[in-house]
Amino acid sequence: MSRVLYLVVCGAGPAERVAEMIDLARQEGWDTYCIVTAAAAEYFVDLDELRKVSGHQVRTTYRVEGDEAVPPADAVIVAPATYNTINKWAAGIADNYALSQLAELTGAGVRIVAVPFVNQALAANAVFVRSVESLRAAGVRVLFGPGEFEPHPPRTGGSAVASFPWSMALRAAA
Numbered sequence: 001m002s003r004v005l006y007l008v009v010c011g012a013g014p015a016e017r018v019a020e021m022i023d024l025a026r027q028e029g030w031d032t033y034c035i036v037t038a039a040a041a042e043y044f045v046d047l048d049e050l051r052k053v054s055g056h057q058v059r060t061t062y063r064v065e066g067d068e069a070v071p072p073a074d075a076v077i078v079a080p081a082t083y084n085t086i087n088k089w090a091a092g093i094a095d096n097y098a099l100s101q102l103a104e105l106t107g108a109g110v111r112i113v114a115v116p117f118v119n120q121a122l123a124a125n126a127v128f129v130r131s132v133e134s135l136r137a138a139g140v141r142v143l144f145g146p147g148e149f150e151p152h153p154p155r156t157g158g159s160a161v162a163s164f165p166w167s168m169a170l171r172a173a174a
Contacts, residue, residue: 003074005030005173006105007054008098011039012080012117013157014164018045019053021079021166028170033070034058037085037098061097073110075173078102080117080164083128090131106138113141113172115149115165123151141172 005025009015018034025032032054036045047058057068078085085099094100105112114135122128123144132142143149143165152160 002029002031004071005032006035006070006073006076006101007032008035008037008076008078008081008085008102009040009045010037010078010080010082010085010098010117011043012082013044013161014080014117014166015040015044017161017164017166018050021077021170022050022053024167024170028174030075030170032056033073035098035101036060037082037096039082059097073105076102076105076110076112077115077169077173078112079115079166079169081114083116083118083122083125086114086116086118086135087127087131090134106135106140109139111141111173112139113143113169115143115169116151117149117157117160117164118151119154119157120151121154143168143172 007021009018022032033056034050034054036058041047041060050058088099089102092103094103132144135142149165
């Protein structure tokens with residue numbers, strides 16, 4: 001029996017390669033259900049292709065009649081997690097489907113791993129630092145810092161996409 005993984009995909013460069021994560025997860029016995037933010041859907045992810053790769057309907061908004069039911073998650077990975085998502089999530093802002101799910105899953109104590117994808121300037125912002133600390137205090141495993149995801153210089157995100165730590169996130173969720 002496979003484990004259920006929710007993969008929350010935000011609008012940042014590594015989202016273009018999210019199929020790699022789904023393939024890795026499948027190899028490790030996970031059945032992956034994707035939740036994609038509006039920015040990821042508009043700029044980075046082909047929703048039809050992601051549905052084919054995952055084998056499930058991709059959620060971008062609340063369920064309506066006829067949508068596939070989603071089983072409870074054994075774990076959640078938020079990757080790539082943007083500056084915006086990290087800060088809103090930590091502040092308790094649930095103004096879209098992905099954030100409302102993260103708020104609920106955090107409160108329910110589901111194992112959650114977040115991998116930010118931010119540059120050094122955004123990572124140095126005091127609000128972001130507090131948000132990461134707040135999420136960690138709430139039990140979220142944030143892969144951020146030495147030996148984990150390390151921010152890249154501003155305007156160099158494209159060169160950091162290939163080394164995004166998908167497998168590290170998966171190991172942390174297991």
